[in-house]
Amino acid sequence: MTAPVRRAGVFAALCTLSLAVPLFGPRVGAAVAGVVLLGAYVITDGPLFELLAYPGDYEDFRLYGLITFVLSGVALGLMATAASMPVAVFVGTILLVGYGNLGEQLVRLRTENAVVRVASFCLAAIAAAVAGQAITYSLAGDAVTSLLPVLLFLAASGALLAALLRDVLLRSDDPIVVLSVGLLLWLLAELEATIGTGEVVVAIAVTVAFGYASYALETASIAGMLTGVLLGLLTIVLGGYEWFAVLISFFAIGGLSTKFRYDRKQALGVAEDNNGARGSGNVLGNAAVALAAVLGYAASDAGLLLGEPELFLFVFAGSIATAMSDTLSSEIGSVFDRPRLITTLEQVEPGTDGGVTWQGELAGLVGATIVAGLAYGLFPEVDAVGAAVVVAAGVVGMTVDSLLGATLEGTLLGNQGVNFLATLSGALVCALLVLSFALLG
Known part of the structure; x- marks a missing residue:
């Protein structure tokens, strides 16, 4: 057994001590955390230090990794006792990170395949989180069977976020992972999603299948795949399959458009890096507003929240229309060698931020129309006028993207920031137009 596996096993065992809170109460849980913190502080060498130390701990010979991990757990524990965070969320989060890491390290003994390692982390994390939540609720006298769908949804969402953060950050940044996962699960628990166990399993299977397909087709990296799966799962459970269909249309068509005449884009120097595979930053830059709309x-x-849920549907559709419109505009328009700067209309080199072509603008209009057509066909709330509003919002958002690219990108904003502001503008335009028509009507 290697050192990383032994360390992961000890950390998982320490995570199990979080059950002291539902078993014996917060005071005993605080005492246990205090003992672990004291031990982590006084152990500075010897076999135990070698067992628990991360590579960075050797600089000062202090178990900072363990100390910060325990402190992050204490912070969540305070939220569970002093605030309204469910104790089950606290326990589930701690076990999720600890046992997910152990599952990944065990699999690494057999293979270094990135997808297999991520899958093993998620499976172990989901199992541990469901078990931790179930034990906590059973100790409180609640019927676990009726809660199982929600527990599974929370566990899967937390596992995906944890796996994503661990892929983007360093493995020793588990304290950040713990706090991020705990806050997300707290929010999702407050939303009280109503869904059956079978529906959750199907939702997970569907989103994982689409996510892996995007990775296999090289339209998304590991981080991009995880981000897409998480967004898809939240969209299905909190919105519905209609929302997911609109979301996945962007990922599918946008991802394939990246491959459009890829050799030509490479020759012009405008091709996406990593053979066109989009990472988490790109996915979130285009879909963060849509996720906020779903929530x-x-x-x-x-x-x-006050207000009609229908308004958030149009915010969602407007942001996706913008993302689709902008992606098709840039990916198709970039293969033509006579772009003009949107602010001055002077001819610029292909790939210049803010450069547009009539072919790209037409492709962007088609992209916004595709999203509007899907919204019109899938949502009774979207009539012909609503569909026209979605198209207009997508075109406005695409134009904002080009204007920001010509003026602020590269100085004050990066590409992901431009994408986010563009989708936000499309979402706001869509919402404002819907409200305006509602007032006039």
Whole structure:
């Protein structure tokens, strides 16, 4: 057994001590955390130090990795006892990170395949999180069977976020992972999603299948795949398959458009890196507003936010229309060698930020129309006028992207920031137009 596996096993065992909170109460849990912190502080050498130390701990011979991990758990524990975070979320989060890491390290003994390692982390994390939550609720006298769908949804969402953060960050950044996962699961628990166990399993299977297909087709990296799967799962559970169909249309068509005349793009120097595979930053830059709209819809539907849930549907559609329009515009328009700067109309080199072509603008209009057509066909709330609003929002958002590219990109904003602001502008335009028509009507 290698040192990383032994360390992961000890950390998983320490994570199991989080069950002291539901078993014996927060005071005993705090005492246990205090003992672990004290031990981590006083152990500076010897076999135990060698067992628990991360590579960075050897600089000062202090178990900073363990100390910060315990402190992050204490912070979540305080939220669970002093705030309204469910204790089950606290326990599930701690076990999720600890046992997910152990599962990954065990599999690494057999293979270094990145997808297999990520899958092993997620499976172990989901199992541990479901078990931790179930034990906590059973100790409180609640019927676990009726809660199983929600527990599985929370566990899967947390595992995907944890795997994503661990891929983007360093493996020793587990304290950040713990806090991020805990806060997400707290939010999702408050939304009180109503879904059956079979529906959750199908939702996970569908999103994982689409995510792996994007990775296999080299349209997404590991991080991009995980981001897409997480967004898809949240969209299905909190919105529905209609919302997911609109979202996946962007990922599928946008991803394939990246491959359009890829050799030509490489020759012009405008091709996406990594053979066109999009990472988490690109996915979030284009879909963060859509995710916020899904969460807003669920919160409004649950009575946690004021306003009509329908408005968030148009925010969602407007942001996706913008993302689709901008992606098709840039990926198709970039293969033509006579772009003009949108602010001055002077001819510029292909790939210049803010450069547009009539072919790209036409492709962008088609992209926005595709999203509008899907929204019109899938959502009763979207009539012909609503579909026209979605098209207009997508074109406006695409134009904002080009304007930001010509003025601020490369100085104040990066590409992901431009994408985010563009999709936000499309979402806001869509919402404002819907509200305006509602007032006039």
